[in-house]
Amino acid sequence: MKKIFKIIMFVFIGIIGIGVIGALLGDDDNADTNNSEPATAEASEEATEDGTEEDGTEDDASEDEATEEETEAEETEQTVKIGEPLDVNDIIFTVNGYSTSDTVGDQYLNETANGEFLLFEVSIENTRSEALTMNSDFFKLIAGGSTYESDSMYSVYLGDDSIIYESINPGLTLNGVIPFDVPPGLDLSDAVIQAQTGIFGTEKGEIDISE
Structure with a gap:
């Protein structure tokens, strides 16, 4: 139990x-x-x-x-008028006026335009801390929806007025002429000069030259 x-x-x-x-x-x-x-x-x-x-x-x-x-x-x-300074990254561009011509150069050494030359009187002031070398890519003419480039070959015939490949030291101003070969009687009613400080156009501004 x-x-x-x-x-x-x-x-x-x-x-x-x-x-x-x-x-x-x-x-x-x-x-x-x-x-x-x-x-x-x-x-x-x-x-x-x-x-x-x-x-x-x-x-x-x-x-x-x-x-x-x-x-x-x-x-x-940014856009300015003729005679007004345009500051593009410490480079001061001024278009002082322009004229037309069938040729560039003198009686001994000259070149005839395919159309006619527009010759722009310009001033470039270098306010940077290093020298700047000019070339034709710094300027373009825009008119009537078309873009015209300045040919450095024509600048050769400008003598002392040529600024292409000229070096501008800091604090100095270079005066000269930029030639464009354009159709005769080109309408400039909406025209501008585009100025830039690099060949790739990353820094640029416009100068109104319209009539």
């Missing part, structure tokens, strides 16, 4: 022990689940904050780029 009672007691105690262990394991699982939920929420919040910060940074970068483009456009669009 005692053996049966002991067996019953062991079984009863075993059942209770299994129940206690199961309850403890259940609490641990719940605790892990509860702990993971805040971590997940925190991760989501951090991701959202990071995304917001990145979006904000991208927006700021876009605004900065737009501002820079607007500034560059404003610099490019």
Whole structure:
């Protein structure tokens, strides 16, 4: 009888022990689940904050780029009249006037235009801290929707008036003539001289020569 009672007691105690262990394991699982939920929420919040910060940074970068483009456009669009100085990145261009001619040069050494020459009297002042060498790419004539370039070959016949390949030291001004070979009687009602300081035209302005 005692053996049966002991067996019953062991079984009863075993059942209770299994129940206690199961309850403890259940609490641990719940605790892990509860702990993971805040971590997940925190991760989501951090991701959202990071995304917001990145979006904000991208927006700021876009605004900065737009501002820079607007500034560059404003610099490019500056326009002056004949006789007025045009400052393009510390190089001062002035068109003082112009004339027309069928030829350039003298009686011994000259060249005849394919159309007619427009000869622009210009002044270039160098306010930079280093010397500047002029070339024909610094000037373009824009008229009637067409762009005309100055040919350095014609400048050879201008003698002392030629400024092509001349060097301008800091603080000095160079005076000379820029020739353009254009169709006779070219309409200059909307014409401008485009002046630039680099061969790629990254820094430029316009001088209105319209009649």
